[in-house]
Amino acid sequence: MAELLKVEGLKSGYGEAVVVQGIDLTLEAGQSLALLGRNGTGKTTLMNTLVGVTRRHAGRISLAGQDITNLPAHLRAGAGIGWVPQERNIFKSLTVHENLTAVARPGPWTVERAYEMFPRLAERKSNMGNQLSGGEQQMLAVARALVLNPKLLLLDEPLEGLAPIIVEELLRSIARVVRDEGMSAIIVEQNPRMILPITHTAVVLDRGQVVHRDSSEALLAAPDQLDRWLAVAKA
Numbered sequence: 001m002a003e004l005l006k007v008e009g010l011k012s013g014y015g016e017a018v019v020v021q022g023i024d025l026t027l028e029a030g031q032s033l034a035l036l037g038r039n040g041t042g043k044t045t046l047m048n049t050l051v052g053v054t055r056r057h058a059g060r061i062s063l064a065g066q067d068i069t070n071l072p073a074h075l076r077a078g079a080g081i082g083w084v085p086q087e088r089n090i091f092k093s094l095t096v097h098e099n100l101t102a103v104a105r106p107g108p109w110t111v112e113r114a115y116e117m118f119p120r121l122a123e124r125k126s127n128m129g130n131q132l133s134g135g136e137q138q139m140l141a142v143a144r145a146l147v148l149n150p151k152l153l154l155l156d157e158p159l160e161g162l163a164p165i166i167v168e169e170l171l172r173s174i175a176r177v178v179r180d181e182g183m184s185a186i187i188v189e190q191n192p193r194m195i196l197p198i199t200h201t202a203v204v205l206d207r208g209q210v211v212h213r214d215s216s217e218a219l220l221a222a223p224d225q226l227d228r229w230l231a232v233a234k235a
């Protein structure tokens, strides 16, 4: 299988502070990776570094064979990174439809397919971003990233703060995207039991370093071990 993402010796943070403390990570094309770890272990900082909005202190990042280490954030979307940050970057004063058409790029994920994936958005085509519920805003944020037709989709805690019924609906859609459609993705999630059933592999971060990597299936099959790995980050 082709290697899509290669991260080598990555160190990054904010100003002088180094949060990501030397990470090596690879992801094959068509695979999805759950990024686990307790609060403050550097998951968001790693995602932000892939997107290019932190200060990089060392290391290299390549995507589909292209070295993007020195590419500014605004050019990384063009290089193939689709990002859904924790704070859901939708345009609140545009309609759902405008949000999608404003960023759509040619590729298999058309606006129509995004509506098929998220029927709630199709029903709210002409609603403004700020008239949507939290769950619908999150669906719109994911749909926007999809219609960019990225090579790699980054989802930062996509389920956070959503009602259980919406969590279920969104998880089903994300599962379709990553498992059935084979979109390569990295998904940050606090609750491993939610995300492991739909991802291929998982890594656990502790204090800015990868402390464990395994198949999602193996981690799900050994819950005690998983709890121990996650507790590392608690100590």
Ligand SMILES: Nc1ncnc2c1ncn2[C@@H]1O[C@H](COP(=O)(O)OP(=O)(O)OP(=O)(O)O)[C@@H](O)[C@H]1O
Residues within 6 Å of the ligand: 014, 017, 019, 037, 038, 039, 040, 041, 042, 043, 044, 045, 046
């Ligand atoms: N903008 C920032 N400026 C300075 N320090 C930051 C900033 N954002 C995060 N940090 C620090 O970086 C460390 C890691 O935070 P990060 O958000 O990457 O962790 P996380 O694993 O994603 O946790 P969470 O699940 O709480 O989002 C924390 O100590 C945090 O205080």
